[in-house]
Amino acid sequence: MKYELLDPDVRLMMRVREGSAVAYEQLVERYQLRVIQFFQNSVSAALAEDLAQEVFLRIYRAREAYQPDARFATWLFTIAHNVASNAIRKLAQRKEVQVESADSQARVSLDALAKASSGLMPSRQLDRQELSQVVKLAMNGLNERQRTAILLSKFENLSYQEIADAMGLTVKAVKSLLSRARLNLRDALQPYMNQGVNPGRFGQSPTTDDEDLDDTDLSDE
Amino acid sequence: MNEREPEEIDVDEDLVAYLDGELESDRIAAVEERLSRDPVYRARLKELELAWSALDGLPTGEPTAVFVKSTLELVVADIQKEQSKLQRKTTAYWATALALAVIPFLCLFVSFSVTQYFRKAEQRRFLRDLDVIENFEMYGKVDRDIEFLEMLDQNGLFVGEVTNENK
Numbered sequence: 001m002k003y004e005l006l007d008p009d010v011r012l013m014m015r016v017r018e019g020s021a022v023a024y025e026q027l028v029e030r031y032q033l034r035v036i037q038f039f040q041n042s043v044s045a046a047l048a049e050d051l052a053q054e055v056f057l058r059i060y061r062a063r064e065a066y067q068p069d070a071r072f073a074t075w076l077f078t079i080a081h082n083v084a085s086n087a088i089r090k091l092a093q094r095k096e097v098q099v100e101s102a103d104s105q106a107r108v109s110l111d112a113l114a115k116a117s118s119g120l121m122p123s124r125q126l127d128r129q130e131l132s133q134v135v136k137l138a139m140n141g142l143n144e145r146q147r148t149a150i151l152l153s154k155f156e157n158l159s160y161q162e163i164a165d166a167m168g169l170t171v172k173a174v175k176s177l178l179s180r181a182r183l184n185l186r187d188a189l190q191p192y193m194n195q196g197v198n199p200g201r202f203g204q205s206p207t208t209d210d211e212d213l214d215d216t217d218l219s220d221e
Numbered sequence: 222m223n224e225r226e227p228e229e230i231d232v233d234e235d236l237v238a239y240l241d242g243e244l245e246s247d248r249i250a251a252v253e254e255r256l257s258r259d260p261v262y263r264a265r266l267k268e269l270e271l272a273w274s275a276l277d278g279l280p281t282g283e284p285t286a287v288f289v290k291s292t293l294e295l296v297v298a299d300i301q302k303e304q305s306k307l308q309r310k311t312t313a314y315w316a317t318a319l320a321l322a323v324i325p326f327l328c329l330f331v332s333f334s335v336t337q338y339f340r341k342a343e344q345r346r347f348l349r350d351l352d353v354i355e356n357f358e359m360y361g362k363v364d365r366d367i368e369f370l371e372m373l374d375q376n377g378l379f380v381g382e383v384t385n386e387n388k
């Protein structure tokens with residue numbers, strides 16, 4: 001009853017349970033971008049739409065048994081996490097993507113990119129696309145669970161408890177997982193912070209002067 | 222990645238939880254007190270915040286214009302598949318029910334027919350042997366064996382009744 005009152009998406013899903021195609025369409029429209037982006041960043045851009053459709057199909061199939069005992073997003077991303085895990089496992093089995101080596105390749109690429117940009121052209125500013133690539137590489141350097149926890153926390157604003165429910169972990173495990181993930185992310189982006197590049201500018205248009213850079217000493221050396 | 226001491230791990234976990242608003246209330250004061258006096262600790266917090274905000278730069282793809290439409294079509298196809306599966310199941314169910322209802326009657330009919338057949342066979346044999354049975358005493362006086370009598374029968378010599386005049 002609590003989630004029915006607090007979460008409008010739960011109410012929509014209950015209408016889907018009663019057979020409303022319109023309510024289902026609304027849910028798909030509301031969540032399509034978030035679910036696709038989740039798979040783009042946790043599995044692969046090429047498979048993101050297919051995997052997202054798999055999630056929405058599973059939601060429809062489960063409609064009759066749906067119980068509003070959590071926020072709708074928590075339930076949806078529980079399904080998404082399962083779909084992502086299965087996809088990553090299948091990809092690894094088919095050897096289409098060497099998952100472990102992709103992580104280490106990402107770290108090597110990130111290091112190379114950092115050295116190249118700092119060594120060759122120290123004052124060169126990374127453009128938006130490069131910054132985006134840097135962050136993407138940093139994320140790819142995390143393992144699957146760390147990536148998932150980060151995406152659910154950052155983009156879906158799920159609480160630790162909700163992330164725990166979605167991933168089948170304890171809250172303590174989520175706290176530890178997120179801590180390691182964020183520290184790994186910080187370590188991966190450290191070279192850019194050391195250059196004085198403000199990663200907070202990522203996602204913004206690059207500027208030609210340094211007025212918006214943070215003057216705080218970011219290095220802990 | 223760098224190896225960290227256990228105490229350092231706890232400190233980092235507390236910092237991350239603090240940033241996420243998930244730190245236990247009894248530990249918040251300790252974290253805030255340390256932040257206020259320790260510049261290195263403050264710098265660590267800042268780095269974590271910056272790395273976190275960097276995620277806003279992740280590539281964001283847009284779904285194709287037909288994503289919703291194709292998802293709905295997928296659902297419709299799934300429903301149709303479910304319905305035809307249900308229909309096949311229903312047909313199989315009724316076929317099985319009908320078979321189960323008919324089989325006992327079929328068995329009864331077959332057993333009745335077989336019983337009738339053997340009963341009639343017995344009756345036919347009885348009718349065939351009726352002449353012999355009726356005149357059994359007389360045939361018993363014939364000073365020949367059964368093969369002789371069978372030969373006479375095969376030649377059609379046992380025709381009609383044997384009367385007392387013929388004794």
